[in-house]
Amino acid sequence: MIQKKVCMVGVFGTGKTSLVQQFVHSIFSAKYHSTVGVKIDRKVVDIGGTSVGLVLWDLAGRDASEDIPASYLKGSHAILFVVDGTRRETFDQLASLRELGRSAAGDVPSMVALNKADLTGEWVLGAREEAALTSQGHWLRTSAKTGAGVEEAFDWIARATLGEAGGAS
Amino acid sequence: MPDERAAPPDYLGLARDYDPASEEFAELRELLLGAERRQLAQLQRQLEKEQSPEGLADQLPEAIALRSGRDRQLARALAPTIDDAITESVRQNPREIATAIFPVLGPAIRKALAEAMAALVESINRAVEHTFSLRGLKWRLEAWRTGTPYAQIVIKHALVYRVEQVFLIHAETGLLLVHAAPPELKVTDADLISGMLTAIQDFVGDSFQQQEGGKLRTFSVGELTVIVEPGPQAVLAAVVRGQPPESLLVKLQERLETVHFQFAAAFADFSGNAAPFAPAQAMLEECLETVLSHQRTRAARGRLAWLRWALPLVLLAAALVWVALARQRRWSDAVTRLRAEPGIEIVEAERSGGTWRFRGLKDPLAAEPAVILAGLGADTAKLDARWKPYVSLEPSLVTARARQALSAPASVNFRLSGDTLYAEGAATLAWVSRASSLPMLPPGISFLSLSAVAANLSPELAALKSQIEGSLILFDIGSAAVLPARRGTLDSVGAAILSLSAATGRLGYRTDLELLGRADTTGTEETNQNLSRARVDAVGGRLVGLGVRPEAWSGVPLGVSNPLPGRDGIDQAQANRSVAFVVRVRPEASPPEGPR
Numbered sequence: 001m002i003q004k005k006v007c008m009v010g011v012f013g014t015g016k017t018s019l020v021q022q023f024v025h026s027i028f029s030a031k032y033h034s035t036v037g038v039k040i041d042r043k044v045v046d047i048g049g050t051s052v053g054l055v056l057w058d059l060a061g062r063d064a065s066e067d068i069p070a071s072y073l074k075g076s077h078a079i080l081f082v083v084d085g086t087r088r089e090t091f092d093q094l095a096s097l098r099e100l101g102r103s104a105a106g107d108v109p110s111m112v113a114l115n116k117a118d119l120t121g122e123w124v125l126g127a128r129e130e131a132a133l134t135s136q137g138h139w140l141r142t143s144a145k146t147g148a149g150v151e152e153a154f155d156w157i158a159r160a161t162l163g164e165a166g167g168a169s
Numbered sequence: 170m171p172d173e174r175a176a177p178p179d180y181l182g183l184a185r186d187y188d189p190a191s192e193e194f195a196e197l198r199e200l201l202l203g204a205e206r207r208q209l210a211q212l213q214r215q216l217e218k219e220q221s222p223e224g225l226a227d228q229l230p231e232a233i234a235l236r237s238g239r240d241r242q243l244a245r246a247l248a249p250t251i252d253d254a255i256t257e258s259v260r261q262n263p264r265e266i267a268t269a270i271f272p273v274l275g276p277a278i279r280k281a282l283a284e285a286m287a288a289l290v291e292s293i294n295r296a297v298e299h300t301f302s303l304r305g306l307k308w309r310l311e312a313w314r315t316g317t318p319y320a321q322i323v324i325k326h327a328l329v330y331r332v333e334q335v336f337l338i339h340a341e342t343g344l345l346l347v348h349a350a351p352p353e354l355k356v357t358d359a360d361l362i363s364g365m366l367t368a369i370q371d372f373v374g375d376s377f378q379q380q381e382g383g384k385l386r387t388f389s390v391g392e393l394t395v396i397v398e399p400g401p402q403a404v405l406a407a408v409v410r411g412q413p414p415e416s417l418l419v420k421l422q423e424r425l426e427t428v429h430f431q432f433a434a435a436f437a438d439f440s441g442n443a444a445p446f447a448p449a450q451a452m453l454e455e456c457l458e459t460v461l462s463h464q465r466t467r468a469a470r471g472r473l474a475w476l477r478w479a480l481p482l483v484l485l486a487a488a489l490v491w492v493a494l495a496r497q498r499r500w501s502d503a504v505t506r507l508r509a510e511p512g513i514e515i516v517e518a519e520r521s522g523g524t525w526r527f528r529g530l531k532d533p534l535a536a537e538p539a540v541i542l543a544g545l546g547a548d549t550a551k552l553d554a555r556w557k558p559y560v561s562l563e564p565s566l567v568t569a570r571a572r573q574a575l576s577a578p579a580s581v582n583f584r585l586s587g588d589t590l591y592a593e594g595a596a597t598l599a600w601v602s603r604a605s606s607l608p609m610l611p612p613g614i615s616f617l618s619l620s621a622v623a624a625n626l627s628p629e630l631a632a633l634k635s636q637i638e639g640s641l642i643l644f645d646i647g648s649a650a651v652l653p654a655r656r657g658t659l660d661s662v663g664a665a666i667l668s669l670s671a672a673t674g675r676l677g678y679r680t681d682l683e684l685l686g687r688a689d690t691t692g693t694e695e696t697n698q699n700l701s702r703a704r705v706d707a708v709g710g711r712l713v714g715l716g717v718r719p720e721a722w723s724g725v726p727l728g729v730s731n732p733l734p735g736r737d738g739i740d741q742a743q744a745n746r747s748v749a750f751v752v753r754v755r756p757e758a759s760p761p762e763g764p765r
Binding site: 001002003004005025032036037038040041042052053055057069071072074075076077161 | 339340341342343344345358360361364365368369371372374375440441442443
C-alpha cells in the first residue's frame with residue numbers, strides 16, 4: 001500500500017484533532033500533543049481502487065507561547081491547514097503557517113479546511129476571505145461535529161499526494 | 170552609432186585633398202567626436218575586462234551568493250559535476266582527500282570509539298554487578314570448570330536478548346518501509362509506531378538542540394530497549410527485550426548500510442510506495458533470528474541435549490547400581506548367614522552371572538543350606554552347591570547327634586559342658602537304662618550324665634507299683650500275726666513286687682520295698698514300737714516266703730509316728746494297726762539316691 005505523510009497544521013483550538021477523531025485509526029492518546037507535540041493517526045483512503053494510507057501527523061496547535069516544530073513537517077507529502085471559521089485570527093495566521101509549511105516541506109500540495117462549518121451563526125469568514133483562499137489553492141468547509149466535508153478533504157489530500165487532484169498548488 | 174572610420178560624404182569635392190591622417194582632420198574629428206570616442210574606448214575596455222577570467226573571478230562569488238539565495242537551481246546544476254570531481258579526485262589522489270577530510274573523520278571516529286567504550290563500560294558494570302551474586306559464584310565455577318576467562322562467561326550469560334521487532338523507516342517522512350516481527354507477535358500499527366518513533370526522534374533532537382547527526386539512539390521502557398540506528402535515507406529501529414549487546418548495534422548498522430546500498434534507487438524515487446523495499450524484509454528478519462544470544466542458546470541447547478540423554482542414563486545407572494547393590498547385599502547376607510550356620514563350613518563362595526556357587530562341608534544334621542537361602546529370598550534354581558559331609562563339634566550339633574544316637578524323647582534336654590553331656594528332664598526307665606548302657610558316645614562327648622533325668626515307670630509297672638503302695642495289711646489290736654483274711658492281699662502284693670522286680674531287673678534296675686510298720690496309740694510307745702517292728706517282720710517274712718529276696722525289702726517300724734489319717738478315732742486306730750508299702754526303683758549300680 002502506498003503511504004503518504006500528511007501534516008495537519010493549524011492554530012490551537014481549530015479542531016484538528018476533532019476533525020480526525022471520528023475518521024481515523026489511532027492508537028495514541030491526545031496527551032501526546034502536550035508532550036511530544038504530535039499525535040500520529042492513520043486514515044486509509046480508496047482512490048480509484050488504489051488504497052492510500054495517509055499517515056496523519058496531527059501537530060499540536062500553534063499558540064502564543066509555542067511554535068510548531070518545523071522538523072515534524074519535514075518530508076510531508078501534503079499539508080492540511082485547519083482554520084476555525086468562527087475565529088478570524090486562525091485565518092489570519094494562515095499565511096505564516098503556509099510559509100512554515102513551505103520552508104519545512106517544500107512545495108507540497110496543501111489545502112485549507114475551514115472547520116466548524118456547523119456553527120453558521122458564529123461564522124466570521126465572508127466572501128472576501130473565501131476569494132483569497134480560492135486564489136491560493138484548494139479549500140473546503142468541514143465540520144468535525146457533523147462530519148461534513150471531512151471525507152472529501154481527506155479524499156482530496158490523498159489524490160493530491162498522488163498528483164491527481166485538480167488545483168493542487 | 171556611426172562608424173568612426175567611415176569617410177563622410179564628399180559634399181565639397183575635397184575628397185582628393187582629404188587625408189585622414191592629416192592633423193586638421195584629426196583636430197576636426199576630435200572636436201566633433203572626441204567625447205564619444207573616449208566613452209566608447211572606456212566601455213570597450215570594461216567589456217574586455219569583464220569577459221576575461223580575471224573579471225569572472227571578481228564577480229563569480231557574488232553571483233553564486235546571489236543565485237543561491239534565490240533558489241537551489243545552482244546547487245542542483247553543480248551537484249553532478251561536483252560528484253564527478255570528487256570521484257575523480259579520490260581516484261587520482263586519495264592521500265590528499267584523506268588528509269582533507271581528516272578533520273571530519275577524526276570526530277566521527279572519536280564518536281564511534283566513545284560509543285564502543287560506553288558499551289564496554291556497560292559490560293564491565295554488568296560483570297561487577299554479577300560478581301558477588303549467587304549467579305556470579307555459579308559463573309565463577311563455570312569459568313573454573315571450563316577453563317574460560319570469567320569475563321567471557323559473564324558476557325555469555327549477560328547478553329541475553331530478543332529482538333522482537335525491526336522497523337525500516339523512511340528518514341524524511343517517517344513512513345514505514347519494512348516491518349519485521351515474529352508471526353506470534355501481533356503488531357497492527359507498525360506504521361503509526363514508525364511515525365511516532367520518527368516524531369519522538371525529531372522531538373528529542375529539537376528539544377535538546379542537538380547538532381546535525383545527533384539523534385536519539387536508544388531508549389528503554391521496562392524490559393524493552395528500542396535501538397534506533399539513523400541513516401541518511403532510512404532509520405532502522407529494533408525493539409529488543411532484555412539486554413541488547415553491542416554486537417546487535419553493529420549488526421543493525423551493517424543492515425542499514427546494506428539497505429542504503431541496495432535500495433539507493435528506490436530511495437531516490439520514493440514517494441510513499443514501500444513496495445520496492447519488500448526484498449529488505451528478509452534482511453530485517455535475519456535480525457529477528459538472533460532471538461537469544463548464540464552462545465547462550467547453544468550452551469542451553471547443549472545442556473539440554475546433555476540432560477536429554479544423560480538423565481535416563483543416570484537413572485538407569487542408578488537403578489542398575491541399586492539392583493547390583495541389592496544383589497550384592499543379598500549375596501553377602503547369604504554368605505554371612507551360611508557361615509554363621511552351625512554345621513556348615515564354606516570353603517568357596519562365588520557369584521557369577523545370576524548363579525550362586527558354594528563349595529564346602531556340611532554336617533548331615535545341619536540345616537539345609539538351600540532352605541536357608543530360600544528363606545533369604547535367593548533363587549534356589551540358580552544355586553550350585555556341593556557339600557561334603559563332615560562331623561561338626563558345634564555344641565548344637567553334638568547335642569543333636571547325641572539326641573539322635575540316644576533316641577531321646579522330647580522330654581529330655583541336653584546341655585553340653587566341656588565334653589560332658591548333661592541330660593535333664595524325664596524319660597522312661599527303659600530309655601534311661603538304654604542310655605546309660607550306650608556302648609559308644611557320639612563324637613565330642615566323653616561323659617553322659619543321666620542323673621538329672623527322672624526315670625518313669627512304664628504304665629504297667631506303674632500300675633503294679635500303685636497296686637503295691639495302695640495295699641495296707643491290717644492287724645488286730647496288739648497282734649503282729651497276719652490274719653488269714655489279709656493273706657490274700659499280702660500274696661498279691663508279693664506277686665506284684667516279684668513282677669516289678671523282674672521287669673526292672675531286666676532294665677538294670679532293682680526294686681526295693683520298704684515296709685512301714687505302724688501301731689495304734691493305745692499302749693506305751695515302746696510297746697507300739699516293738700509291735701510295729703513285729704508287724705513289719707511278719708509281713709516281710711511272709712513275702713520272703715512268697716519268693717521275695719530278703720535283701721529286697723527293708724522294714725521301717727514307725728511306731729505311732731507318722732500316723733495314717735482315718736475317718737474317726739476307731740477307723741484311724743484300725744488303719745494304723747498296719748503295714749504299708751513303699752516301692753523304690755533305682756539303678757542297679759547307681760549310688761543309693763538313684764533315680765528320683
